[in-house]
Amino acid sequence: MHIPELTVRQIRLASGLILFAYVSTHLTNHAAGIVSLQAAEALRRIFLATWRNPVSTFLLYGALLVHFALGLYAIYRRRTQRIPARELAQMTLGLAIPLLMLDHVKGTRVAFALYGQTDSYARVVWDLWRPAEGLRQVAMLGAVWTHGCLGLHFLLRYRAWYPRHRTTLLLVAIGLPALALFGFWSIGRELALLARDPVWFDRHMAPLFTLTPPERGALKAMESAFEWGYAGVLCALVGAIAIRSVVERAGRTLVSVRYPGGRTVVVPRGFSVLEASRTGRIPHTSVCGGRGRCSTCRIRILSAAGELPRPRTDEQRTLARIGAPENVRLACQLRPQADLAVVPLVELARAVGRAEGASEVSFGVEREVAVLFIDLRGWTGRSEGYLPFDLVYVLNRYFETVGTAVRRNGGIANQFIGDAVMAIFGQEADRRAACRQALSAALDISRGMARLNQGLERDGFKAFDFGIGIDAGPVVIGEFGYREVRTLSAAGNTVNTASRLQELTKEFHARLVLSATVGGYAGVDLTRIGGVERASVQVRGRTNALEVFIVREMEAIAAARSQARLEAAPMPAAVGDEAVALSR
Numbered sequence: 034m035h036i037p038e039l040t041v042r043q044i045r046l047a048s049g050l051i052l053f054a055y056v057s058t059h060l061t062n063h064a065a066g067i068v069s070l071q072a073a074e075a076l077r078r079i080f081l082a083t084w085r086n087p088v089s090t091f092l093l094y095g096a097l098l099v100h101f102a103l104g105l106y107a108i109y110r111r112r113t114q115r116i117p118a119r120e121l122a123q124m125t126l127g128l129a130i131p132l133l134m135l136d137h138v139k140g141t142r143v144a145f146a147l148y149g150q151t152d153s154y155a156r157v158v159w160d161l162w163r164p165a166e167g168l169r170q171v172a173m174l175g176a177v178w179t180h181g182c183l184g185l186h187f188l189l190r191y192r193a194w195y196p197r198h199r200t201t202l203l204l205v206a207i208g209l210p211a212l213a214l215f216g217f218w219s220i221g222r223e224l225a226l227l228a229r230d231p232v233w234f235d236r237h238m239a240p241l242f243t244l245t246p247p248e249r250g251a252l253k254a255m256e257s258a259f260e261w262g263y264a265g266v267l268c269a270l271v272g273a274i275a276i277r278s279v280v281e282r283a284g285r286t287l288v289s290v291r292y293p294g295g296r297t298v299v300v301p302r303g304f305s306v307l308e309a310s311r312t313g314r315i316p317h318t319s320v321c322g323g324r325g326r327c328s329t330c331r332i333r334i335l336s337a338a339g340e341l342p343r344p345r346t347d348e349q350r351t352l353a354r355i356g357a358p359e360n361v362r363l364a365c366q367l368r369p370q371a372d373l374a375v376v377p378l379v380e381l382a383r384a385v386g387r388a389e390g391a392s393e394v395s396f397g398v399e400r401e402v403a404v405l406f407i408d409l410r411g412w413t414g415r416s417e418g419y420l421p422f423d424l425v426y427v428l429n430r431y432f433e434t435v436g437t438a439v440r441r442n443g444g445i446a447n448q449f450i451g452d453a454v455m456a457i458f459g460q461e462a463d464r465r466a467a468c469r470q471a472l473s474a475a476l477d478i479s480r481g482m483a484r485l486n487q488g489l490e491r492d493g494f495k496a497f498d499f500g501i502g503i504d505a506g507p508v509v510i511g512e513f514g515y516r517e518v519r520t521l522s523a524a525g526n527t528v529n530t531a532s533r534l535q536e537l538t539k540e541f542h543a544r545l546v547l548s549a550t551v552g553g554y555a556g557v558d559l560t561r562i563g564g565v566e567r568a569s570v571q572v573r574g575r576t577n578a579l580e581v582f583i584v585r586e587m588e589a590i591a592a593a594r595s596q597a598r599l600e601a602a603p604m605p606a607a608v609g610d611e612a613v614a615l616s617r
């Protein structure tokens with residue numbers, strides 16, 4: 034039976050999040066031990082009320098079983114032994130967790146459920162207050178927490194908001210277990226001091242240990258049964274993989290994948306083409322690591338000895354998005370049942386000059402940003418009257434004005450294309466701040482251009498006329514270019530829309546056209562500002578009409594700036610003036 038990859042990922046994520054929530058609240062409870070034993074006990078009552086009721090118990094143990102089963106399923110589905118180190122660490126920790134946790138669970142929840150022994154902090158901590166036990170607890174906590182944090186990191190690293198919060202998340206990832214251990218140690222020390230008084234010990238601690246020798250024996254027997262059972266499950270997994278491998282290699286279950294240059298890789302049926310490439314050490318780009326989230330592993334099918342499996346939903350969606358022809362497939366998703374010949378279509382990054390020490394964004398990361406486009410009007414005709422050196426001079430003055438306004442508002446003016454500039458806001462800010470920054474930058478650009486035009490006219494040059502378009506949404510930010518000439522830039526529908534909105538400024542005789550999305554995120558009600566008109570427009574490349582604001586007079590944005598407290602943009606006294614001063 035084939036379970037769609039997306040479904041498996043979603044179920045694994047949901048079960049993992051439940052377990053992570055449980056562990057986080059458990060550690061928070063331990064951390065309260067820093068305050069006092071009583072504080073930890075008080076918080077424990079809330080913790081138990083939350084996690085020991087029938088619904089939570091069902092959810093928690095259901096999530097535990099499902100997460101574990103899907104983990105084993107993921108190992109079974111893996112067709113190549115070449116596992117990246119980070120995935121190997123994640124897998125090994127995951128497999129070690131049941132064994133590391135066994136003693137703790139047996140002494141707390143199981144002993145409570147079967148024999149009614151309290152699992153109060155005083156009893157549990159005192160039970161574990163020995164160096165060997167303490168070390169075992171540290172190992173268990175380290176394994177569980179690292180496994181959870183790694184899982185979340187792999188899951189979230191491409192999310193637009195993740196890089197902005199990475200430092201905070203790292204602090205939590207390190208701080209919470211450290212505080213929990215410190216809380217555990219504080220309680221243990223407090224108990225050790227109190228236990229020096231035999232009367233106190235007999236009155237407060239001794240009654241907590243209620244297990245009889247037969248009950249202890251029964252728990253021990255359960256522990257060992259679990260260990261044997263667990264070993265059996267792992268052996269069954271290894272056995273299943275071995276049997277599958279033997280069966281696949283035994284007869285007509287091998288397929289050969291032929292690559293350009295005549296290289297052929299023979300792999301068992303069920304391998305994806307990307308796995309075949311890895312097995313045969315054939316360079317093959319796969320930016321998202323085979324998750325069907327990019328399209329860089331795409332291949333053209335030259336020939337196939339039989340019918341190829343139809344693309345599943347994930348693959349179909351990606352192929353449709355890139356408008357791929359019939360004979361193009363994703364290598365990470367295609368698991369051929371018969372021999373075939375393919376051509377990887379995306380050149381390996383190294384071959385196009387990926388620099389050593391390439392950054393996280395070298396291959397692109399998703400971000401929610403605001404994109405601003407500015408273009409000069411009628412510039413091509415007017416520039417013909419300029420001497421080439423004058424042209425360089427005035428264009429650089431314009432670029433400087435725009436670049437300064439963008440930078441001062443937190444954006445990056447990253448592309449100067451002819452007389453157009455593209456700027457990105459939100460690499461370091463959330464989308465709300467990004468939209469406020471973009472709007473504020475548009476106003477500063479307009480004011481800077483007014484000053485620049487005054488200076489140019491004074492010096493006998495023609496004034497610039499311009500239009501600005503802004504849109505906000507997801508883009509992929511990456512490095513574009515070749516060898517050392519590489520620029521950070523963005524790609525995606527948001528970029529195209531911003532560019533088209535800029536073009537619309539000509540049609541509307543407006544200074545600025547921005548999408549309603551930008552106004553909404555920026556928190557400004559532009560409909561209530563004079564000089565701004567709302568319209569529904571058809572933008573090339575989009576199926577649905579787009580709601581936009583048309584701004585004919587840029588000073589209307591000044592009102593919006595005070596309304597929404599747009600990012601302060603302390604422009605220099607006069608960007609244009611600065612440029613004039615420099616030029617003299």
Ligand code: FES
Pocket residue numbers: 318319320321322323324325326327328329330331363364365366
């Ligand atoms: S590697 Fe990204 S879709 Fe195949």
